[in-house]
Amino acid sequence: MSTIAMPEPDVGILARAPQIIAALESVLSAGTVISSPEETRAYECDALTAYRCPPLAVVLPRTTEEVATAMRVCHELRVPVVPRGAGTSLAGGALPTADSVIIGTMRLREILEVDTANRYIRVQTGITNLAVSAELEAEGFFYAPDPSSQLACTIAGNIAMNSGGAHCLKYGVTTNNLMGVRIVMATGDIVELGGPLLGTSGLDLIGLICGSEGQLAIVTEATLRIVPKPEGARPVLIGFDSAETAGECVGGIIRSGLLPVAIEYMDDVCLRAVEAFVKTGYPNCAAVLIVEVEGSEAEIDHQIARIRLIAEELNPVEFRASRTAEESLAIWKGRKSAFGAMGRLGDYLCLDGTVPVSKLPHTLKRIGELSKAYGLEVANVFHAGDGNMHPLILFNANAPGELERAEEFGADILRLCVDAGGCLTGEHGVGIEKRDLMTKQYTADDLAIQMEIKSVFDPAWLLNPAKVFPLEVSQPHREAAARCP
Amino acid sequence: MTFTDKQTNNAAAAVSPTSEAELAGFIAERHARAAPIRVVGGSTRFQSEAIAADQTLTSRRLSGIVTYEPGALTLIARAGTPIEEIEAAVAAEGQAFAFEPMDHRKVLNTKGFPTVGGMVSANISGPRRIHAGACRDHLLGVRFVDGRGRVIKNGGRVMKNVTGLDLGKLLCGSHGTLGVLTEVALKTLPVAESQQTLAFHDISVEAAIEIFATALATPFEVSGTAFRSGTAWLRIEGLSPQVDYRRERLSALFRDREIDIVNETDSRMLWRGLRDLHHFAGSNVPLWRILVKASEAPAVVARLNALGGDVSLDWGGGLIWFESSANGSAVRNAAGRGQAMLLRRGTLPNSDSFPPEGASIARLSAALRQTFDPAGILNPGLMDK
Secondary structure (H helix, E strand, C coil), X not given: CCCCCCCCCCHHHHHCHHHHHHHHHHHCCCCCEEXXXXXXXXXXXXXXXCCCXXXXXXXXXXXXXXXXXXXXXXXXXXXXXXXXXXXXXXXXXXXXXXXXXXXXXXXXXXXXXXXXXXXXXXXXXXXXXXXXXHHHHHHCEECCCCCCCCCCCEHHHHHHHCCCCCCHHHHCCHHHHEEEEEEXXXXXXXXXXXXXXCCCCCCCHHHHHCCCCCCCCXXXXXXXXXXXXXXXXXXXXXXXXXXXXXXXXXXHHXXXXXXXXXXXXXXHHHXXXXXXXXXXXXXXXXXXXXXXXXXXXXXXXXXXXXXXXXXXXXXXXXXXXXXXXXXXXXXXXXXXXXXXXXXXXXXXXXXXXXXXXXXXXXXXXXXXXXXXXXXXXXXXXXXXHHCECCEEEEECCCCCCHHHHHHHHXXXXXXXXHHCCCECCCXXXXXXXXXXXXXXXXXXXXXXXXXXXXXXXXXXCCECCCCCCCHHHHHHHHHHHHHCC | CHHHHHHHHHHHHCECCXXXXXXXXXXXXXXXXXXXXXXXXXXXXXXXXXXXXXXXXXXXXXXXXXXXXXXXXXXXXXXXXXXXXXXXXXXXXXXXXXXXXXXXXHHHCCCCCCEHHHXXXXXXXXXXXXXXXXXHHHEEEEEEEECCCCEEEEECCCCCCCCCCCHHHHHCCCCCCCEEEEEEXXXXXXXXXXXXXXXXXXXXHHHHHHHHHHHHCCCCCCCEEEEECCEEEEEEEECHHXXXXXXXXXXXXXXXXXXXXXXXHHHHHHHHHHHCXXXXXXXXXXXXXXXXXXXXXXXXXXXXXXXXXXXXXXXXXXXXXXXXXXXXXXXXXXXXXXXXXXXXXXXXXXXXXXXXXXXXXXXXHHHHHHHHCCCCCECCCXXXX
């Protein structure tokens, strides 16, 4: 059994399931409502697959207006709604409850406007992250946030989780690239926020919506900032015989005035797994950094020369600068297949804590000690430039008690991140996974105001139940919501 | 000048706590009595005039840098810390705030000193906003006291943080109406080692907007795009060889036009003046800050010019500064789909400061204000008219 509790489904809602489905079907176009158990099972989990529960029904609208209609019905019938993009959340952000209706954005795939003169694109949010950049390719632009699930994940999910990616060191995360949204409120009202203007004279409601994990509204359209493609980009690979030295090198590069697009870190456990999987030819050492810089050929050479100066002070095991597109691919290949390579070693939990860059060496050392204490191996592969760690805890799901032990180990690592001055989640979101750890990072008042804000947007507390806020902490709010008319 | 007089009076009556706990206690007491407060930082802007409160609260004695880690590009400071103090500390490490916050003293003829809390609460961002993003994009975390006197923290000191709702964005640009900031964490960035500016003379607004759009579609990271009195400027920054290369490429792109190059020190001076609107200093004629879609700027400027006055542009044309004696509704009509805020009020009424909001946004904003400040004591009348 897993350790994260979900609330008991509302038996009243379960008993009314046929009427609820009929009500949705009566106002939505044919094929929009899915309710047969064989089909709803496909939506029983997201990428946090240890937790599963088929929803009461799934609604897949094609327009904002249909989303609004579905929301209005659910609101009138007091049925919880779980918003869903592509279901790639690693935090259980799209996990249904048995008494909930999923409203998915995946059929909202239209590109509404491309405006290169004002540098934005307006899309329906069910479009995948990569498809946005593909649309802009010919114009010489791209959409910067690049979560590693970008082939599958949707803009709706990116906005809900404020997704990052490898390149956000230079370009920022979703919230820095989001100019406007069209949202459907819990009541079914449609509201437009922002657009092509560079800011607002009022409250920054877009900043509040971004990263709100489906707690406040469903985002159906988005205006996204687009960026000109760089002339070129090339990585260097630097191997070190200790994690501390690699950490020092990261600080040195950042202080030097260079602004690489990415600084990625892989430790020895990860390096061995990757080597066995894809034969990268990476050096056999304690830690590898991949640093990517952008610009013209000459600019890239100049930046790489500067990185070499910083690295060579620290006696690297290897310094390999890419000279060609093929060499760049070879350097990135191991990093890009890291998660796949780890998967071959068994089951793993992927964590997402962030620490101040200066605390990376200390945190890595403590994770190593905890790994011994728990008797579970851990691999580290992460975005070092911004301190966003992704420790992967290896375990055997078939061994009784091992998932629970891995989850406890993970919780200890996240507490360690908070104690180091960091946070529970850098880019995956809280979902159900980190929900019960929120009290570690936030005081009762810190959480109270967040829940009060949720009540402004979702007075009946129907949106994305049992996520983000610990159940105990949210109970008074949920009870008050249940009493309100 | 009545502004300065009022400013002095307010400062004399101001409560200025020396600790977060003291500030929280003060607000809790005012909350219990539903007694309004005018919240200010360094009093270098005039918006506090619109506020119906007889008691001023300033955070200026909550001062000092808490942590600065150049290797992590992060700085934490108490809200009342003068921006000058922070700029000096980070400059010693070759860093700065990339969003280039403007200093309003010259154009508004104020004394005082801008504080980092005031900067965040008004989301103050200068010319580099077009490339590097606004103040809100560099804000990592906040501590504040809400309208009930609760001490609340949100975000943190790390660059990637999606733990719970992002209240920092909401506080940034809320002008003290949701809470009083006590501490802010911001991202710093290395100052480019070199900069040059391309100047295009004797051109129209239409031509300037075209130049900006073309330049901003290149990969040359143009970090300043401003226009005034027939001259358009493009700023490029970076490592020295990079800047030379980018200048050559951009010059080639605009080979049909005559271009002057402004180098290093002169370029820095030029952009300081553009950032702080030195060209509109020394007057008390109303000054408007109008956000528009850049491609609509020529049409808006034509309508504004018809009202009489003087314009300058920034942010690639997405920001229009307009100095004019025209009345508020005429300026707002001319702004069309843009948003016009009054920076220097002159003789115009307080109610002109912020543009009206659409019904659903106004409703949401009011409900949020009610949540943060149920008694309506924080800067009442400023954004919620």
